[in-house]
Amino acid sequence: MTTMVARTTASARRAWRLIAIAGAAATAFALLPQASAAAQEPPFDRPIEGACTEEARSAAVFADVSPQDTHAQAIACLSVYGVASGQFVDGDSVFLGGDSVTREQMASFVARAIDEVPNSVYQLPDDPGTALFEDADDISDAHIAAVNRLAEADIIGGLEDGTFAPSEPVNRAQMATFIAGAIEAVTGEQIERSAVFTDISGTHEANIEKLATLGVTAGVGDGRYAPGNDITRGQMASFIARTMDHLVAEGLLFALDFAAGDAEARLGLVGVDTDAGEDADVVTLTLDHLEGSEGDAGWRIRYVDEALAFGTGDPIEVEGNAMLQVILEGMALPPEFPEDVEEAITDLINTQLDVDGEWVTDVAVSTTFEGQHQVVIGTTGYHPFVVERGQDPQTVEIAVGETATGVSLTVEPECAEIGGSFTATATGLEPGEQYAILIDPRPADGFEGGAPGTADADGVLEVPGSLTADGIQAGDYTLEVSDGSGQGLAAIPWEIAESC
Secondary structure, X not given: OOEEOOOOOOOOHHHHHHHHOOOHHHHHHEOOOOOOHHHOOOOOOOOOOOOOOHHHHOOOOOOOOOOOOOOHHHHHHHHHHOOOOOEEEOOEEEOOOOOEOXXXXXXXXXXXXXXXXXXXXXXXXXXXXXXXOOOHHHOOOOOHHHHHHXXXXXXXXXXXXXXXXXXXXXXXXXXXXXXXXHHHHHHOOOOOOOOOOOOOOOOOHHHHHHHHHHOOOOOOEOOEOOOOOEOEHHHHHHHHHHHHHHHHHOOOOOOOEEEOOOOOOOEXXXXXXXXXXXXXXXXXXXEEEOOOOOOOOEEEEEEEOOOEOOOOOOEOOEEOOEEEEEEEEOEOOHHHOOHHHHHHHHHHOOEEEEOOXXXXXXXEEEEEEOOEEEEEEEXXXXXOEEEEEEOOOEEEEEEEOOOOOOOEEEXXXXXXXXOOEEEEEEEOOOOOOEEEEEEEOOOOOOOOXXXXXXXXXXXOEEEEEEOOOOOOOOEEEEEXXXXXXXXXXXXXXXXXXOOO
């Protein structure tokens, strides 16, 4: 193991990607062809559920964004990630979703989204600190670093006269070039083009068609894209949320797990327990209410490249190859509690717990600061994780491991004979959602089943199949269940034999 101070251990982008989406190559060999956004025929609007959990999409952050707003879910999600922020007007936090987006603002939105990707996958260059454009003095201090970093990465360029025109509004054509450049930088691959719009041409045509392929844009209807229309802040949020969803589906970004806390909640972290199990390593955080307070703590949990202690900015060190940051919200300062509870809280601060687990190496507990308490979990890699809340006492349980998704997969018979039939069953799924069960590697050319399956009211998907296709080969295979974004949820070994 390596000691992590501020950065994850560097590794090849492609190697990380293959680990992160174990079995991704199997998508071409689907027992049930996958219902992913990438498989749809353009133009279409990509859903954002892969990058944005239900709680993240429904977070009530801005006073001027109603749940019925077309872009409300994307705005809420980007706010939870910290990619988009609003401003205070007359005491209210507002997003101003109908306002246009300037070129320098767009640079900041895109740079923040890219920064969510682990450095071991892709890292934007540092700000060179020198003027890259003739009008560099006109770029505001809030956005100059983002503009320079994207320019250094060749994701954006200036105008023909060498200026950047930071205060000019971004139109839909220019936006496509911003975002397509960002995606290709992160993935290291060229996006295929889909010629689905009748009103585009010129410099940005290729990038518009690339975004159409991925479902980042579906146009404005009637086969039109309206390239000259200015982008609004609300539209920008939807474009970037769809972009992040694509990166999650590609295994290049792990989605943030978010839970909104209650405004009246005031709690303290009084216990940290660990359990190294066969299927997952579990870290349980136990909370105690401040007398007279009630309600649930909130949290933001995600893999990060660096974790700094609140207040001091000192790096938090953990053993491992990746770090999972847990930020609890709705937390009170230790002196506000009775003496025995205060002692329990302060005894945990700045402690390190070793975990002899397959997925979790250790847990570092930091401090409470401005209503937040930070805990960092060192892990052996970028493993799936699932978070559950408990009550009496209130707990936050983080399970990290191969089956930490809570989904299980079985197949009968465990050894299947060529020419015979079988049934694969996945449980623990979201009722009404579509999933695919994949087989890797493909046992024969042309081997596939029917349509994608939908989990029933109990969260169960049962898939019958047969091994009657010509040329099926005996051997050891892997069955995997994945969601609509392509994220693997559970996998098991499976044998196909001439005779069992």
